[in-house]
Amino acid sequence: MSKPDHPIEPFGQDAPEGLPHSTPRRHFLGLAGLAGSGLLTAGTSAAAQSAAPVSDVASSADYDESFRRRTLRVRVDLANANAALPLPPHPTNGDEQRYPNNIGSDSRGLPHNERGEVDPAAWKLATTAYITRDPVDFEKIPLGGTRKLVNPIGTLAVNLDGLVPAQFALPSAPALASAARASEAIEIYWVSLLRDVPFHEFSDSTTNKGVIAAAEELSKAPDFHGPKQGGKVTPQTLFRGAALYVDSNDRSGRTARWVTPPGVTEGPYISQFLYRDVPFGPRTLSARIRSYDPGSEFLTSYDEWLSVQNGNAPKGRIAFDPTRRYIANSRDLAAYAHAAAAFNFIGNQLLSTPSASDAAFGGIFPAAQNTLAASNPYLKLKTSGGASGTFGAAYFQSILSLASSLGIRINYYQKWYLQRVLRPEAFGGLVHHRLANKVSEYPIHEAFLGSQALERSRAKNGTHLLSHVFPEGAPIHSSYPGGAAIIASVTVTLLKAFYDESLVIPNPVQPDPADPTRLVPYQGPPLTVGGELNKLALNYGSGRTAGGIHWRSDAAASYAQGEALVISLLREQKQTFREPFEGFSFTRFDGTRVTV
Numbered sequence: 001m002s003k004p005d006h007p008i009e010p011f012g013q014d015a016p017e018g019l020p021h022s023t024p025r026r027h028f029l030g031l032a033g034l035a036g037s038g039l040l041t042a043g044t045s046a047a048a049q050s051a052a053p054v055s056d057v058a059s060s061a062d063y064d065e066s067f068r069r070r071t072l073r074v075r076v077d078l079a080n081a082n083a084a085l086p087l088p089p090h091p092t093n094g095d096e097q098r099y100p101n102n103i104g105s106d107s108r109g110l111p112h113n114e115r116g117e118v119d120p121a122a123w124k125l126a127t128t129a130y131i132t133r134d135p136v137d138f139e140k141i142p143l144g145g146t147r148k149l150v151n152p153i154g155t156l157a158v159n160l161d162g163l164v165p166a167q168f169a170l171p172s173a174p175a176l177a178s179a180a181r182a183s184e185a186i187e188i189y190w191v192s193l194l195r196d197v198p199f200h201e202f203s204d205s206t207t208n209k210g211v212i213a214a215a216e217e218l219s220k221a222p223d224f225h226g227p228k229q230g231g232k233v234t235p236q237t238l239f240r241g242a243a244l245y246v247d248s249n250d251r252s253g254r255t256a257r258w259v260t261p262p263g264v265t266e267g268p269y270i271s272q273f274l275y276r277d278v279p280f281g282p283r284t285l286s287a288r289i290r291s292y293d294p295g296s297e298f299l300t301s302y303d304e305w306l307s308v309q310n311g312n313a314p315k316g317r318i319a320f321d322p323t324r325r326y327i328a329n330s331r332d333l334a335a336y337a338h339a340a341a342a343f344n345f346i347g348n349q350l351l352s353t354p355s356a357s358d359a360a361f362g363g364i365f366p367a368a369q370n371t372l373a374a375s376n377p378y379l380k381l382k383t384s385g386g387a388s389g390t391f392g393a394a395y396f397q398s399i400l401s402l403a404s405s406l407g408i409r410i411n412y413y414q415k416w417y418l419q420r421v422l423r424p425e426a427f428g429g430l431v432h433h434r435l436a437n438k439v440s441e442y443p444i445h446e447a448f449l450g451s452q453a454l455e456r457s458r459a460k461n462g463t464h465l466l467s468h469v470f471p472e473g474a475p476i477h478s479s480y481p482g483g484a485a486i487i488a489s490v491t492v493t494l495l496k497a498f499y500d501e502s503l504v505i506p507n508p509v510q511p512d513p514a515d516p517t518r519l520v521p522y523q524g525p526p527l528t529v530g531g532e533l534n535k536l537a538l539n540y541g542s543g544r545t546a547g548g549i550h551w552r553s554d555a556a557a558s559y560a561q562g563e564a565l566v567i568s569l570l571r572e573q574k575q576t577f578r579e580p581f582e583g584f585s586f587t588r589f590d591g592t593r594v595t596v
Helices: 032-037 046-050 060-084 120-132 179-193 209-220 302-309 330-338 343-352 393-419 424-436 452-461 483-498 529-547 552-576
Strands: 005-007 243-246 256-259 278-280 283-285 509-512 515-521 585-587 593-595
Touching: 060 552, 179 209, 179 424, 179 452, 179 529, 179 552, 209 452, 243 552, 278 343, 302 424, 330 529, 343 393, 343 483, 343 529, 393 483, 393 552, 483 529, 483 552, 483 585, 529 552
Parallel strands: 005 593
Antiparallel strands: 243 256, 278 283, 509 515, 585 593
16 A cells, blocks of 8 residues: 655755755755745745736737746746756765676776786776766777777766756665675576576465575575565565665665565566557557577686676577567566667556457556546646647656656766676676685675575576676666666556556566466456556566666665656646646656656
């Protein structure tokens, strides 16, 4: 059950974790007196007051001129309000300063020595570019192979909507030698071992020995923050996602707050939104995927691993399963998350399109069922309706696309200029050298070195390297925070604001345990739109972990980060509307309700 509704004042002191807390006495330029006198009602900003139309216009030309001036006022007021918000602290895990040989920092794509340590001269040129942020300096960075750095300059673009990337807070990632990193390593190695175990085995009644062993080891792992029941990781909660917020009580920004989003531990592991064919007018997008063959495992050979660290194109090739199937295990989920090109269209199409006799061309709910959020003004207006301009599905899609792009800018700003956290594949290289080559100075926590997950992986693959589903390993930017996860976050947060998240999903399904090309009914507690949207977001992030390229904390931090971005965007959108509108309301990943 969600917690009480919490109105968020426009750009004020009630900013949630991830957004800076402002202290200016005026929220909007030139209107401090109104704001201080109480003449602006709760939830109504000064910009909204300034945006009110002039009622005594004498002609269309007068209105046009009034509209032009009002537009200027709104834009200037919003820009000033954004600029007034302070920059939050940006703590890091300290690994870059801690290790002179840079083994705790992401350096993939640069040249490395035979042990996988980055070339010092190349690293110096790279860090110079990270400091100056000048495209000329980025062109001086020597690459170790043919793969290029992923969009470091793009995140420096000026945003015309919302806040700048540096205005979003993020807790520091686990340090290389920490117990938290060891526990996340135990988890991702178990994920790699259990990729082909069907999700229906991840239940508390399972007899699968690997699932049981993984749950038991993670229950004992130090500083592990995956979902638990009764203080323990269970087969039902195993590998399910969580969200990570900056604790607003700690102004240093270092303290993190872990939460399990509503709905993500209930029902099937995979969201109902990924088991529905998606209608696109006279066309449809099938929910069945072309998955990867179980033999598609990469980066467990040291030469292959080092070549990829240097940024060379992978030599391995994925073998595809010839039979299209529904997502039934972690390998399938990794295959989906490898290139989920239509991710931010799925929910909007399924919630805005009425169901049809041919299910492939219809949405989840019948035409008679309203799916829009109760605050949508066109549910009350009698003579007009929403469309592409405002409050219709096409308008929603435009904001979904905008938020995805802005999310990557915010996310990559942290990756390139602040965090530079080691990827799991590079961590595996340190483990390999620590154990196989007795490089004792590599500081891997004993909880991982002595884990069942590591030993079972070594026995299976012949090395201590982490096996990957993707032959190229991870994209050439750092691990923290997760880029795919912020796209997932902004997508589902907006959908929760646009649609009625309390609706119960009719006729839920799951893959047939005997045949993943078929779906069978799911029998269990009701599944809601909000819970399944949360699950959809966490499925995308977990799919990247299943591929071997992200830690749990990478995705978890991005869910809160994306939510903060959406709140900042919806604040601005609200100030532009002419419709009578009380605000966007939705349930955050931590279960609290907000009205923007």
